[in-house]
Amino acid sequence: MEDILRSIYQERASHSNTIGVVMVEKRQKAIPTTDTFDVILLIIVKENDDPVFVKHYSYKDKKAAMHIVTEKQIHDWLLIGNNKKIFDWLYNGKIIFDRNESIANLKHELKEFPFFGRKIKMGLEFAKLIRRYTDGKAFFDNYHYLDAYNHVVHSLHHLARLAVIENGFHPEVTVWHQVKQIEPEIYKLYEELICSEETIEKRLELLFLASEFLIHKRTKIGTQHLLEVLEEKEHWSFNDMMAHPELGAYSVDLGILTEYLIEKKILSVVNVETKGQGIYHRYYKAPEKLS
Incomplete structure (x- = not known):
């Protein structure tokens, strides 16, 4: 197979x-890491x-997909986690070309998963968690149970x-298999x-109660990155x-996370006067660092 595709790469x-060039072959039909492509x-x-540039090929009775991706896009995916397949491709793919061992170093970094990278990713996941939980609770309170259910699943x-x-691991495509362990x-x-x-x-009612406890339990570690940035000024x-x-990656979830932390008295609001009477600029302040 590699011989047939050699002219392409x-x-x-x-x-x-x-x-660098990485080749990923389809392993299990049940795990869609190659989007049904053989390679x-x-x-x-x-x-x-x-x-991102994608091109499809046919050879014999098989099909292949070539993904040309910039280094920056790879790092964005790894940080934000919105392309779960990329972890599998880098973990399990075969390196067939590697200039200056760049791909080997990237794979090593993925396996080591330095704590700084984990802090950012935990912050992003926590923000998404708060968004889904808050929206789901609002739907539940308004008796839209199916919409609430969808948000609770997420x-x-x-x-x-x-x-x-x-726990020091990258979430994989089979995340529930990981979580079970x-x-x-x-x-x-x-x-x-x-x-x-x-x-x-009844299921949603119980889930919201349990989720509230589990969210509270992870608030400190989930907000560590955000609060450290906000301590800068x-x-x-x-x-x-x-x-x-670093905070731009939180995107549309940053607002709801900020309001959640104010509600929990972790962030405070600072009102600064404007030229308009009775109108204030709203600023946000991280808690004082304990000496």
Whole structure:
């Protein structure tokens, strides 16, 4: 198979812009890491007009997909976690070209999972968890139980991913398999939501109570990254927070996370007078560091 596809990746590997080439072969039909393709060729480049360029090929009775991806896009995916397949490709793929051992170093970094990277990822997952939990609770309070159920399923998924990261692992495509081994308490909660014979209203009621405890338990570690950034200066406008290179990754979830932390008295609001009478600029302040 590699011989047949060699002409495709060799041309790319000869370019000075190419950092490395990884080949991923389909292993199990039940795990869709290759999107049903028999082979994925992941070609990582320094720069490209498009951050992601995909081309499909047929050979014999098989099919292959070539993904040309910029180095920056790879790092964005690894940070934000919105392309779960990339972890599998880098973990299990075969390196067939590696300029200056860049891919080998990346794989090593993934396995080591340095704590700084974990802090950011835990912050992002916690923000998504709060978004889903808050929206789900609002739907529940307004008797929209199916919409609430959908958000609760997603909130449990983010809670599961947060628990996996907290334990020093990257969440994989099969995250519930990981959680069953690492955090059986969360797995049991998910199982009860899906399999219980109680009414949907009763299931949700119990889940919200249990989730509130589990969220509280992880608030400190889930907000560590955000609070450390906010300690850099006395107070922040929301726009300044969004413009910060590390906080921008929180995207649309930063607002709801900020309000959640104010409600829990972890962040405080600082009102600064404007030229308009009775109107104030709203700023946000992290708690004082304990000496």
